[in-house]
Amino acid sequence: MKGSVLIFICLLVLLMVPLTQGHSLFTCEPITIHRCKGLPYNMTFFPNKLEHYDQDIAAVSMEPFLPLINLLCSPDVQMFLCSAFVPACTEKLQIVPPCRKLCENVFRDCEKLIETFGITWPEELQCDRLEDCDDGQHSSAVAPTSRSITEKTSQTVVRDYGFWCPRPLKTPTGHDTSFLGVGDCLPPCPNMFFKEDELNFAKCFIGIVSIFCLCATLFTFLTFLIDVRRFRYPERPIIFYAVCYSIVSLMYFVGFVAGNNIVCNEADEKLGTVETVVIGAQNKGCTILFMLLYFFTMAGTVWWVILTITWFLAAGLKWSCEAIEQKAMWYHSVAWGMPGIFTIMLLALNKVEGDNISGVCFVGLYDLNALRYFILMPLCLCVVVGLSLLLAGIISLNHVRQVIQHDGRNQEKLKKFMIRIGVFSGLYLVPLVALLGCYIYEQALRTTWETTWVYDHCQDYHIPCPNQPYN
Template sequence: PICLEDYKKPLPPCRSVCERAKAGCAPLMRQYGFAWPDRMRCDRLPEQGSPDTLCMDYNRTDLTTAAPPPAKPPLRGSKPGRGRGAAGGAAELQPELAVAEHVRYESTGPALCTVVFLLVYFFGMASSIWWVILSLTWFLAAGMKWGNEAIAGYAQYFHLAAWLLPSVKSIAVLALSSVDGDPVAGICYVGNQSLENLRGFVLAPLLIYLAIGSMFLLAGFVSLFRIRSVIKQQGGPTKTHKLEKLMIRLGLFTVLYTVPAASVVACLFYEQHNRPRWEATHNCPCLRDQQPDQARRPDYAVFMLKYFMCLVVGITSGVWVWSGKTLESWR
């Protein structure tokens, strides 16, 4: 607060303080699709030394040149200290102008970012659920001896589960304003800035889907092996040729999906386990010099492996499914 008891007027920051803050914050805001607020225009503030209006300027007494803007933006949720006098408070005004209480951000970010998030997250989770449903239908057909008509009778429930669950999760992410940017791929997703969101919306669902689908596949293979043993005992090895061919095809498709899916889960475990150290090393450069054993940097190859495995599942599954029999079944 100002130390003049008889001064009852408001004490705004000087124009130079606003310009310094804008120079540091405006490029970052434009990067995420936000414009500098009109109500924070610097030309509305008085210049330092104006005889009509008193304003706060940063402390110039101990520095020969003005301090440059901070090289790194403040961490989410961090706020600078307050109440160190008028001059000290003015010096700390720059990061303060960027917090949410002064700038009204949209709750879900730009519309294009939301669309990208929905395309990647919604359909990615839906594809994982469809693989679980595929494993379930194989188990019902091979292990429980269900016919095509019996399985087709539950088609509406399969569609309900495959589209409703990703919809609920996507709406929850948007409602919690948890969409953020992937610093490597440059797309909008969830869990890149919050470990809780990464574990709750990405890692846990993928791990559950992988475990349930693998369980159904394993049970189906056990049933097929039992059927194969019975056929061998009754009619000899020649009658098991078609069944063995089917088992090989199912086993190959299982490998083509489970290996990439398990690799993605492993990469996510690696990320959520090491991210606190990465952030500490990034935000405190002195840690690399004083405690090199505690300094950690992310392995770029692991992130490339994660993105590759996310994409290769769709490629292998598409090549496998798009066959003549698939087209005939649709006719």
């Protein structure tokens, strides 16, 4: 009787085991977890090594490991994690557990990412607790499809996940900053594209040139103050042009003296951030530098256009100095009003950007749209208008020169006037056209430079790498 009771209890326990586990002990089932579909095997068995009793539990437990698969930190990461959470089940009802070699490869390749994302590695998946990879054991489930694994892995490698902002470059939410199209992210400081010796040379060159330009423009302005009557219209705009660029030169000199103190944010050990570039109007010093630099840069260019207009009125339309001077209010309204409107728009759009090469704050250093619409377009428009008026004035003066070719005295004065126009316009146009060429070259290749930088530093920052750097 007692023996019959014991047999009954044993049978009852055996019958209840599959009920508690929800799966047959002797059958394979299709894989339903999306991340593990398309592997060399499509059947699995439960419970797995981690004591998950069905695929729903395994899928939830697998979520913390998904960044490793998404970033493809190792060619074996997907195969290993899937073999651990949804082990392969062969047609012969053999179970293929995860093996030690795959574990060691994955842990070695993904160790930094595991630390970065704070992933807890289960004790059941410690490499020293796993079985050695047995070729005979894996021949039916894994080995025959090793080529297909390689092919799938190579297909996954070329997948571009876009730019992920590294944790050291992250900013607190709500700062309305953007770097490479990603919000709440800032560029690193010092400059991304130059080595330290190149940066030092550039800083010194900018500092020396700013001092030279400041002296030259101040000399012109002081000359005007000594004899105000010497500069009448149509030449009066030269004075305002000189004032604008004296302030521009002064801003670059301030940036040279300040170094990166104004344009870079300090590193924060508590937040784990490194030194980053100032983006936006949160930094008062950077905002003031930007306002003065952008406003007077644009105003100086507009004053040059007004200079060509007044010269054309005098040379082409034969206006007198008094007639030209009567329109002075309009000249000042345009020359100071348009740059002021643009400056306010940029502040409203939060387009202030630090330049860790020159130490000043400007626009379009990281935002290509701002570069196109607030620098390239206005400067190109000014060059086209000014050059057209300048050529029209020179043609008109040349025609007058031919008419008065027998009047030697007036012809000599006209010749000197044309030479002054040509020399001054050339001294302004050559640097401006060179600057426009640099801006056009930069906006054409900026994306390539940024992609190359991400490719070169993606492993340092533990972020997805792009497909390949551009040549």
